[in-house]
Amino acid sequence: MMFHEGLKTADVLAVRGILVPNICSFCQADMETITHLYFECTYIFDIAKRLFPWMNNLFMRSNFYQVFDSIFDQGFDIKTRNNYLLIASAMIYFVWRARNDRRFGSIIDSKATIIAKIKKAVLIKALKWKK
Template sequence: MALQAHCRRRHRVDILNAIEEVIHVQKQKGILSGDDVFLWRRRNDRFSQRFSSKDTLSLIRTAHPTCDWAKGIWTDSCVFCKAQMETRNHLFFECVFTEKVWSSLTRKLMAPHYTNNWDEIIDQLHHAQREFIMQWLIRYVFQTTLYTIWRERNNRRHGEQANSDKQIIQSVDKQIRNRLTSIRVLGDARYEGGMEKWFSTR
């Protein structure tokens, strides 16, 4: 256990000295055995082994009251279709724009189990029984598409020039090919035929 090997020190930073004090108290109580565990601080000073980005953000940011003019400069509508509220499921991939991107990249790859529903996609990524290279391709396309769409979404939010669905599809396709090429150079046999399978779905 880490407590057994720990030597108390003085630090210039107050929070580190506070941690040293907590460790010292635990050693005084004789709590020196057992497995170390990582705990994340949650709201109301609760601690959990599960990480929550929402709780973490609320703990590290300084909250301020909402300004009267906030609604005048911010909108929760989807930047792509302008017709629906922006939620995770809508952005990935229920929106008519992002679904078009996702469908072009994965409809043949996931056949006959294609879906644009977030929960169903996640379930397939974890539990689907496919050959290694096909499952890897779907996972990598998923990750790359998420990143590319999120970047496009942020660029549009900040007034950057919008890319068309075809341009986004081409960008993801290029990233997939580049990744497969780099893996081929390494000679990993598990990815043998990956480029051919990807080409067959385009």
């Protein structure tokens, strides 16, 4: 859904005439858009750097297309590449869930909690792959 602009961020809803708070639920500083959420937001970019070590060496922040491209550009073997692709997909999902939890459920997970949820989901899926 993210790649097809299917996530209902504040900017997408505004185009449809639905007005909602447009400030990012994580950094509370910028307007919520898909590109801000993935990965212009400092809060989310910090999570990405913990999951993708090579992002610590970047001069500019990647967008979500570049993150997926960079996984292929790293020259990983197929198993490692697939793990990172799974991590990227899980990150998109759990960041969106954390965003919705903040907006609609008053549940505020820390960066460490979001990272732990991502890692747990990836581990469970990877263990199923081995079987």
